[in-house]
Amino acid sequence: MQFYRRPQPIAALSFDLDDTLYDNVPVMRRAEAEGYRALCELFPEAGRWTQEQWAQRRWQLMQSxxxxxxxxxxxxxxxxxxxxMELGVEEHVARAGAEQGFQAFINARxxxxxxxxTHAMLTALGQRYPLIAISNGNVDTKAIGLRDYFEHVIQPGEGRRGKPYPDMFKAAQAHYPNLSPAxxxxxxxxxxxxxxxxHRVGWQAAWFRGGIYDEHELVVLPTFAYADNQHLADYLLA
Structure with a gap:
C-alpha cells in the first residue's frame, strides 16, 4: 500500500463494483458480443455497422x-x-428494439x-463498517451474489448522475446524516x-491499482493506493 495523504478515522465504506471487486473486462467483452448478436437478429439492418462501429457511436454520444x-x-x-432510427427503423419500433437489444446485453453482463x-473481504469488513456500493455501471448486485453485503446500492438514474458528479455520494451521505464527509x-x-x-465531496479515497487505469491518469491523489484486497482488508480491520 502507498499513502499519499494522512488518513483520517474511517466510519463507513463505499465500494465501486466493476473492476474493483471483480474483473469486468471479459464480462463486458461477452456482453457486447451477445448484445450485438441479438440486435442483428432482431434488426438485420443493424449489421450494416460492425460491433466496433456501434461502440464508436456510443463513445461519440458519451463525449457530446x-x-x-x-x-x-x-x-x-x-x-x-x-x-x-438512422438505419431506417421507425421511432416506436426502434425504442422497443433498443429495450430488447439492451436486455440481451444485460443478461450476459x-x-x-x-x-x-472478495466475498471474504466484504464479509469481514461488513462486521465492522456499514458498506455501500456506488457504481456508474448497471450490474445487478443481487444477480451476481453481492447485494447482501451492502446496506445500500446506489447507481445512476431518475435524474441522479454518476461519478464523479456528487449526486451518488450525497445520496449515500443522506442515509447516515451524523457522519461527516471526512x-x-x-x-x-x-x-x-x-x-x-x-475528493470533490470531501471523502477519503482508496485507489485500486489492479483495475484498468494507470497512475498517470490520476487527477488528484487518493488517500492511499493498494493492489490487493487482502492488504486493504488487513489495513481497514487493524
Missing amino acids: DPSLASDMTLLRLVTLQRGL NQVMVPAQ RWLHIGDSPLADVLGA
Whole structure:
C-alpha cells in the first residue's frame, strides 16, 4: 500500500463494483458480443455497422452529452434507439428494439464470477463498517451474489448522475446524516469517477491499482493506493 495523504478515522465504506471487486473486462467483452448478436437478429439492418462501429457511436454520444456519460444504461438505450432510427427503423419500433437489444446485453453482463477473496473481504469488513456500493455501471448486485453485503446500492438514474458528479455520494451521505464527509472512505479503480469524485465531496479515497487505469491518469491523489484486497482488508480491520 502507498499513502499519499494522512488518513483520517474511517466510519463507513463505499465500494465501486466493476473492476474493483471483480474483473469486468471479459464480462463486458461477452456482453457486447451477445448484445450485438441479438440486435442483428432482431434488426438485420443493424449489421450494416460492425460491433466496433456501434461502440464508436456510443463513445461519440458519451463525449457530446455529459448527462449520458455517467449513466451507462441510458447511454446504451439512447445509442441503440438513435442508431436504429438512422438505419431506417421507425421511432416506436426502434425504442422497443433498443429495450430488447439492451436486455440481451444485460443478461450476459450479469454473468459475473466474483472471486472468493472478495466475498471474504466484504464479509469481514461488513462486521465492522456499514458498506455501500456506488457504481456508474448497471450490474445487478443481487444477480451476481453481492447485494447482501451492502446496506445500500446506489447507481445512476431518475435524474441522479454518476461519478464523479456528487449526486451518488450525497445520496449515500443522506442515509447516515451524523457522519461527516471526512469519515467516509470510497474505494474504486477509476482515477476520475472514484478518486476525483470522492475528493470533490470531501471523502477519503482508496485507489485500486489492479483495475484498468494507470497512475498517470490520476487527477488528484487518493488517500492511499493498494493492489490487493487482502492488504486493504488487513489495513481497514487493524
